[in-house]
Amino acid sequence: MKKLLVFALVLGSLLFTSCAAHMLSVSHNNLSQTETVLTQKNFKVVGQVQGEATATYILGIGGLSKKALNANAIAEMYENANLTGSQTIINVYVKKTVGGVMPFYTKNTNIATGTIIEFTE
Template identity: 40%
Template sequence: MKKIRQLGFGLVTIFLLNSCGLHTTHVGNINGNMTNVELSKKNFQVVERVSGTSTATYIFGIGGLSNKALIEKAKSKMLQKADIVGGSKAIVNLTTESHLSDIFPFYFRWTVTISGHIVEFVE
């Protein structure tokens, strides 16, 4: 009986300390820029890749930001790094990645990363 109790306690401990994760990615050029790029003229060049990340932590489901707020915060950080104001640059190929890591049911951490490529128009 003692061995069964120890085995049960061990399984419960492993279950509670087990960490799980969920990862999703959305790719697309979903920004609202109306830009014409003619590939035959080679009037642009890819300058660099930029990204921004935001994270929210929830304990027993309480705390953190909404998913929309996480996306906006990550996008804001990406735009700060990009520094495209005042030039002939745009961000294309936006990718939104979400990752949920948890120790069920006590602790959840939701991380959103938005990245894209900066293109500069040379003509």
């Protein structure tokens, strides 16, 4: 009986533990073909905008590719910006987080963030 109790405790403790990992990396790339040079004070900062895309993998299967996840986050950021007239987005970067209980369950989230400016002249 005592051996059974010890075995049950060890098995229970193994079932309620996990090997989880969390990784954060930030990349700053020139994401668009247009380059905005701000040498004069002819603009005003309107605000910040962000877009998010998430992919879930079970046993490494499923979700989007890294490139598609990036593209979806950036596309949502531009959609959320509601740009009008002489507005544009500068300082765009993508924050990537990976979490879960690897290799069984992995959740990748990319958050694209940028600054909206409006030219005054």
